[in-house]
Amino acid sequence: MPQVRSIFLSDIHLGTRGCQADALLAFLRHHDSENIFLIGDIIDFWAMRRGVHWSNLQNTFVQKLLRRARKGVKIVFVPGNHDEALREHCGINFGDIELRHEYLHTTANGKRYLLIHGDEYDQVTRHHRWVAVLGDVAYNTLVRINGWLSMIRRRLNIPGYWSLAGYAKRKVKTAVSFIFDFEDSVVRGMRERGVDGVICGHIHAATIKTIQGIEYINCGDWVDSCTAIVEHFDGSMELIDWREHAVVLATEPAIPDPDAILPEQALPLSLPALIRTIQG
DSSP states (O other): OOEEEEEEEOOOOBTSTTOOHHHHHHHHHTOEEEEEEEESOSBOHHHHHHOOOOOHHHHHHHHHHHHHHHTTOEEEEEOOSTTGGGGGGTTSEETTEEEOSOEEEEOTTSOEEEEOOSGGGOHHHHHOHHHHHHHHHHHHHHHHHHHHHHHHHHHTTOOSOOOHHHHHHHHOHHHHHHHHHHHHHHHHHHHHHTOSEEEEOSSOOOEEEEETTEEEEEOOOTTTTOEEEEEOTTSOEEEEEHHHHHHHHTTSOOOOOTTOOOGGGOOOSOHHHHHHHHHO
């Protein structure tokens, strides 16, 4: 199993049908780390108001996190707008998981990155919540349609993965403009904070790039793109596109899962029971 210093994940959206928990579990099975940073929208309370889809695979993901935390892995959870209900609890620990509004992470090579979800730099989310909710519904619809298209592509033996939501983000001018505006706003904020860079999520657009001297890193999501950021032991950052890695790994022998969970250890499906488990 490749060992890295830190793993950064955002926009997992537990509690929804769009959550790619199977891919996320496969990623974690192949990556061990000293630190795991959860950078917002890990649980999707917005979508869960319309209906809850909490699968066994999502339970297994939470159990895997708790097990790694008990083994000494540092886990920090920075809530986003979809799990903003947890922000009132920031500053306390749920079991072995730290809950923080934001977190200043220093890499192995001494760079200082501010970890935030990023919704505080999204003017739509801040000032026009109803538009954000409407956009969320539209995005989830695209993701669901994309699931049907993927099924059809598999039955027709069409290789590769094609994302309808990603295509829309790349082609719709307003979406492209929103992403650039968001990035510029975040970078201005980081310059005022005096940090070397930022690691965020929110807009489901994974990237690592330097903007006006500030390193801007976005983790992407585990609804559509299935991407993560890892920090290596020399402090360098890498964007992992798990869909591409999975194709390569499919040809290699399977590796045992050190965090394997027995069926009788699975969490109950009720969310209150899940929260009680996290609280210890």
